[in-house]
Amino acid sequence: MxxxxxxxxxxxxxxxxxxxxxxxxxxxxxxxxxxxxxxxxxxxxxxxxxxxxxxxxxxxxxxxxxxxxxxxxxxxxxxxxxxxxxxxxxxxxxxxxxxxxxxxxxxxxxxxxxxxxxxxxxxxxxxxxxxxxxxxxxxxxxxxxxxxxxxxxxxxxxxxxxxxxxxxxxxxxxxxxxxxxxxxxxxxxxxxxxxxxxxxxxxxxxxxxxxxxxxxxxxxxxxxxxxxxxxxxxxxxxxxxxxxxxxxxxxxxxxxxxxxxxxxxxxxxxxxxxxxxxxxxxxxxxxxxxxxxxxSYRADGGFPTINMTTTGAPQVGTLDPYVRQEAETIAWGSGVETEASNEGGMNVGWIENGDWIRVEGAAFGAGARSLDARVASATSGGRMEIRLDAPGGTLVGTCEVPATGGWQNWTTVSCPVSGATGTHDVYFRYTGGSGNLFNVNWWRFSA
Structure with missing residues (x-):
């Protein structure tokens, strides 16, 4: 896509x-x-x-x-x-x-x-x-x-x-x-x-x-x-x-x-x-x-006129980046797809250079210091850039993803994070060579 x-x-x-x-x-x-x-x-x-x-x-x-x-x-x-x-x-x-x-x-x-x-x-x-x-x-x-x-x-x-x-x-x-x-x-x-x-x-x-x-x-x-x-x-x-x-x-x-x-x-x-x-x-x-x-219902219990929009519903609360979040938790994704994971649930796959995923309203509070991510690659891997508020927004960390010998051969990688404070939309932007780069199963920031 x-x-x-x-x-x-x-x-x-x-x-x-x-x-x-x-x-x-x-x-x-x-x-x-x-x-x-x-x-x-x-x-x-x-x-x-x-x-x-x-x-x-x-x-x-x-x-x-x-x-x-x-x-x-x-x-x-x-x-x-x-x-x-x-x-x-x-x-x-x-x-x-x-x-x-x-x-x-x-x-x-x-x-x-x-x-x-x-x-x-x-x-x-x-x-x-x-x-x-x-x-x-x-x-x-x-x-x-x-x-x-x-x-x-x-x-x-x-x-x-x-x-x-x-x-x-x-x-x-x-x-x-x-x-x-x-x-x-x-x-x-x-x-x-x-x-x-x-x-x-x-x-x-x-x-x-x-x-x-x-x-x-x-x-x-x-x-x-x-x-x-x-x-x-x-x-x-x-x-x-x-x-x-x-x-x-x-x-x-x-x-x-x-x-x-x-x-x-x-x-x-x-x-x-x-x-x-x-x-x-x-x-x-x-x-x-x-x-x-x-x-909102009218006072008599009736419906208002509801029109289709591209903006949708407001966020209720925030997302906690310090607990394990599935990579297939997505507010919007560009280029990626999902598939069943051999570790249970689903994972994000078919990642190519320049693809990204956005999660909205991540509440970092005083700040994150690192990110752990569960990844796999049957090719040479790539990089997972962590950016704030836009695909080309402030870069706060980059995780290197190695070759693991298979699309379901999972390993956990870690990388330092600096500048992720307050509440932001987080963009995971994927970079590397040509073709499919790697899969992601889950991620978790540390405070």
């Missing part, structure tokens, strides 16, 4: 005074269909993965990222893919994860190999980052429709909704992998879901991608509206099954993707709206990218 370098050098010149996320929030791959989950003080973001160069919704796996500050996101890789479901053949499309009883349930739509229809499967894990396993060995429910969303109401009753072109729900049992009764179709009335123009077969605005939750006793159905291009709209109800009342547009049609998909959470006293667009170079309707905005 070296094509990002020129674009990001321009964006760097216009950084706002307050540390903010840059949208899209993942730059190493194309991501779509965001599904955020708040758990144990952290935001976990579950996404689909659009393959490079796709000319259709070519998707084979799901990905997980997490953050504690809404700016620096850690890549946890792909703990779920089509091969997890022995009965699935294609289309790892939009899903959602929920936690209950210490387990994490991921509801996803895939093509059932036996029937050729879209079906909803469910995977389960003991950790929000997986690995996930097929909970049933068969579809949970199947009627050819897609885009599941799930939530547990205050009384403990769980609901699973899904649909395109219709809208359905079932009442999940407490085991989260079975349900009582049959699927119930929600009436798509114009009062409940707005009026669509020019399509007598689909008179309402509801298209797909429902996202259901409850806040202050009001139930929200946020959804992708109309087609195509889609915008994001919402309806509300006094209960989880309706009756629904259409409330209007949240995010107007914009961006370079003709689809969109909402995800809404509250975290650390703020409200956040996730969506996708085609904003990365090479992006479009089949090569999408996830983004986020912070917003």
């Amino acid at each position: 070296a094509w990002l370098t020129g674009l990001l050098c321009v964006l760097t010149l216009f950084q706002p005074a307050v540390a903010r996320a840059d949208n899209p929030i993942v730059q190493t791959i194309y991501t779509a269909d965001p599904a955020p989950l708040v758990h144990d003080g952290r935001v976990y973001l579950y996404t689909g993965h659009d393959e490079d160069g796709s000319t259709w919704f070519t998707m084979k796996e799901w990905r997980v990222y997490s953050s504690t500050d809404m700016v620096n996101w850690t890549d946890h890789g792909s703990p779920l893919n089509l091969a997890t479901f022995s009965w699935a053949s294609a289309n790892a499309w939009a899903g959602q994860v929920i936690e209950r009883g210490g387990k994490f349930y991921w509801y996803v739509p895939v093509t059932n190999r036996a029937t050729g229809r879209m079906a909803i499967g469910v995977a389960v894990a003991d950790s929000p980052t997986g690995p996930f396993r097929d909970a049933l060995g068969r579809p949970l429910v199947e009627n050819g429709e897609i885009d599941p969303t799930v939530f547990v109401d205050d009384d403990g009753q769980a609901y699973l909704y899904w649909g395109n072109p219709n809208l359905w729900y079932v009442r999940l049992n407490s085991d989260m992998v079975s349900y009582s009764g049959g699927p119930t179709q929600i009436p798509l009335t114009t009062q409940g879901f707005g009026t669509r123009n020019g399509n007598p077969d689909r008179p309402t605005l509801f298209e797909e991608a429902p996202w259901v939750y409850q806040r202050d006793g009001l139930y929200y159905m946020v959804f992708a509206a109309q087609c195509c291009s889609e915008f994001i709209a919402y309806s509300t109800a006094p209960g989880p099954t309706g009756p629904w009342t259409y409330r209007g547009t949240i995010m107007p049609t914009q961006g370079s993707s003709f689809t969109n998909h909402p995800g809404v959470i509250d975290y650390r006293g703020n409200s956040y709206f996730f969506y996708h667009n085609g904003a990365l170079p090479g992006g479009g309707g089949f090569t999408r990218s996830v983004a986020v905005e912070q917003f």
Whole structure:
């Protein structure tokens, strides 16, 4: 992804005074269909993965990222893919994860190999980052429709909704992998879901991608509206099954993707709206990218109009540079990609001369004196420059990375640091010869 370098050098010149996320929030791959989950003080973001160069919704796996500050996101890789479901053949499309009883349930739509229809499967894990396993060995429910969303109401009753072109729900049992009764179709009335123009077969605005939750006793159905291009709209109800009342547009049609998909959470006293667009170079309707905005509800519980931005959400708190940080914790990266590490988790790889990674809002306090980094190189290695506030900013240290005899043959290198005080964005700028230089697994400053 070296094509990002020129674009990001321009964006760097216009950084706002307050540390903010840059949208899209993942730059190493194309991501779509965001599904955020708040758990144990952290935001976990579950996404689909659009393959490079796709000319259709070519998707084979799901990905997980997490953050504690809404700016620096850690890549946890792909703990779920089509091969997890022995009965699935294609289309790892939009899903959602929920936690209950210490387990994490991921509801996803895939093509059932036996029937050729879209079906909803469910995977389960003991950790929000997986690995996930097929909970049933068969579809949970199947009627050819897609885009599941799930939530547990205050009384403990769980609901699973899904649909395109219709809208359905079932009442999940407490085991989260079975349900009582049959699927119930929600009436798509114009009062409940707005009026669509020019399509007598689909008179309402509801298209797909429902996202259901409850806040202050009001139930929200946020959804992708109309087609195509889609915008994001919402309806509300006094209960989880309706009756629904259409409330209007949240995010107007914009961006370079003709689809969109909402995800809404509250975290650390703020409200956040996730969506996708085609904003990365090479992006479009089949090569999408996830983004986020912070917003505030109106006094009546309604949404304001939320527009797509490149600046994203403000940072919540700061990053601690004196604890081990994964190298794949990234606010923005230029040229790099990630891969599974033989030491567990992920590492940053495919590093070439001039590539860099930025982490935002590192709180150095009185100052750092050294940096340790876990590195590996199958070639001759290179250098990791530590710069402040810009790719060409103040140089406060340089770590030499040696050849280690393999891309997963890890060693820890150290280098002195001088001048890193206060709170700064940190740029790890990689230099050396031609081709791939080295991999980085983690880093940690010493005070």
